Amino acid sequence: MEAEILKLLIKFLLLVLLITFGSIAYTMLYRKWRTRRLKLIENSFANICSLYLYPKPNEKPNLIEIQRELKAVGIVPSKPRNVQYLIDLMIRTQRSILGVNYIKLKTLFTQIPPYGASASKLNNKKWYIKARGIREIYEMDQSQYTRELIRLRNNKNIYVRREAQIGIVIFLGWKSLRFLPYLKRQMTLWQQIKIVEKLNDLYPVPDLKHLRRAYNSDRPYANELIMRIIRKFHLTEDVAYIIQFIDNPKFETREAAIYCISSFLLSDEQLVEIKEKFKNINNTEQQLLLLKYIQRISSEIDLSFYKDLLYNGNDIIKLSTADILWNNGFKEEVQDYYYHQYTQNADSESISV
Template identity: 65%
Template sequence: MEVFQIQRQFRELGIVEGKPKNVQYLQDLMLRTQAAFIGDNYNKIEIFYTQIPPYRASLQKLRSKKWYIKARGIREIYQMDQEQYIKEILKERNNKNIFVRREAQIAMVVFLGWESLRFLPYLKWEMTLWQQIQIVEKLWDLYPQPDLKRLRKSYTSEKKYANELIMRIIRKFGLREEIDYIIRFLDDPNFDTRESAVYCISSFEPGEEQLRAIKSKLFNIPNTEQQRQLVKYISSLPVDVDLTFYSELLHRGNDVIKLSAAEVLWNKGYVKEVQDFYYRQYSYQPTPEFSLFNDV
């Protein structure tokens, strides 16, 4: 179908600039149905979308001063693969409104894929957990082949949200060769960064050297619950029980960590070791002046 035929058909259906509700209804309909089309039919939908009056309707929304219209315009653009507007969208990646910059950052991933990671150091606002998850899922859906070269270039970023996003990408794509990056943040001063590291490392089986590094970092973690989670993860690994490590937990940890270490040893058959430890720790040793066996 030729472009002029599309435009004439729209006019006959009442899809004209003077009837914005009709225009928006058609846009919403196309956005909801475009995922069901592939091949030539998908390309036709894209052509139809570009001819909805007023022409470049989504671009006009993108240029609106109202944040909710601007955000909607960006979403429509990336949902309908209108890649020609990427330069306009890049200008909004640091918009002061969280919804606008969120949509702009998702659009960057949709259009640029792994290359979009190069913008991480230049983002001025924190990236929420929800936003990180959305970006990871878009990469997974649209660009399932990891680009390690571009990923590793992003490792130099010092932004905490960037560190957390990269760890989530490593986890989602199962990049075992990159888990040293996750281990690096297990004892980070920032709580959320440590939380991401503990969560992400739990999806991997580390090598011998990496496991030693994880055990070492556990003692530097200032949060008991995160320490406990890491003890649980280490105990789940298919390796021999490290009695030296668990003994150190029993003697250096607080009551929660001592209990976690004791539980691991007990469940793995080291009952006597646990009993001996608690006997030494809590058995009552009377002082001479209060001994019942003092000479009368």
């Protein structure tokens, strides 16, 4: 009986193994076939674009012919993967072309299939299709869908809402700061970086009116985002906004503030304020970063500040302070401190004896 069951099991396992073999073989063959098919689409598309941008003399681009050509290589609604590949090609082409040709291509893409494929993805239930649709919309500069993107800015899926937020920034520029600091959900570091980068790439002249309105937001992610914007656009007159967060109780906000402030030179008053806030930071690593920054931007050594740290800081801060003093011509102060330590230790030892 046991033997029969085991024989049956072996047969079953052999079948599973065969199916797995088949899957591997199918995957490899399909990949080979697919690569050929994609190459075909790519060549046709390249041909279409080049003839459209640089037509032969006395020959106008024939849209019907183009549509036929695309259909012949498999760009039909029943083959969504081919359509998707064409969209990717369109995005790649549009990214690499500027000027008049960019406008011409944009016009071409509105006249050839697929029509409204990206916008239709916004209604898909799967998050990755929805997010892909949003990405295609902003990559292909389809600003007519801005309203739809605004609606998705608080979507429960992080990728959908992130892509929507990036799309809003691309289409609205600095005006997008009307929405972004008041989102319902947390913003990741990547979202912040991407927004700042897009603003910098597409809207390099800061619109302070919209930025300063956003200062009212009390959401930590918004504070971090604004600090990063101030840093990226080097808004020296708004540096006070960053300074206020240097000793924020939240680690990440402090981290962003210390990172952002290190791009600026400060006035004497601001430096004093930073030194005051330095004492309130309860993380040694962050204190070290700030200490290096203070030393770097100070025109002269503030001896009382450093001596205070040398005598009252923790061991790591003391060592870094000693390093700064030693390398800036205050060797005697450092020697005095260590001598003082030595005598103190000696005294306490003699008492204990």
